[in-house]
Amino acid sequence: QLQLVESGGGLVQPGGSLRLSCAASGFTYYAIGWFRQAPGQEREGVSCINKSGGTTNYADFVKGRFTVSRDNAKNTVYLQMDSLKVEDTAVYFCAVQLYCSGHVASWGQGTQVTVSS
Secondary structure (H helix, E strand, O other): OOOOOEOOOOOOOOOEEEEEEEEEHHHHOOOOEEEEOOOOOEEEEEEOOOOOOOOOOEEEOOOOOOOEEEEHHHOOOEEEOOOHHHHHOOEEEEEOOOOOOOOOEOOOOOOEEEEEO
């Protein structure tokens, strides 16, 4: 029963940046995925980082704009979002996975990201 806490969401103009954080204990044992869900849409994968931080992956629609990283000593995973677009507007969730290709074991509560002029 791992409790994940996302933070860093908010309102930003197109082309702007935000950094999301996902904090919890025990990150050293798990991969952490980032997902997002827009109103009326299915939840989709955004990015993932393995337990060591040595392997990352990104959805095509964020590749080159978003960067995932982790600091296991601080029990925190980050999602740096640059060059934000209106279509990035969604609730962003972090999730615990055994591997980036694996089943989601736990979800965070989500943080709202709104990109608007």
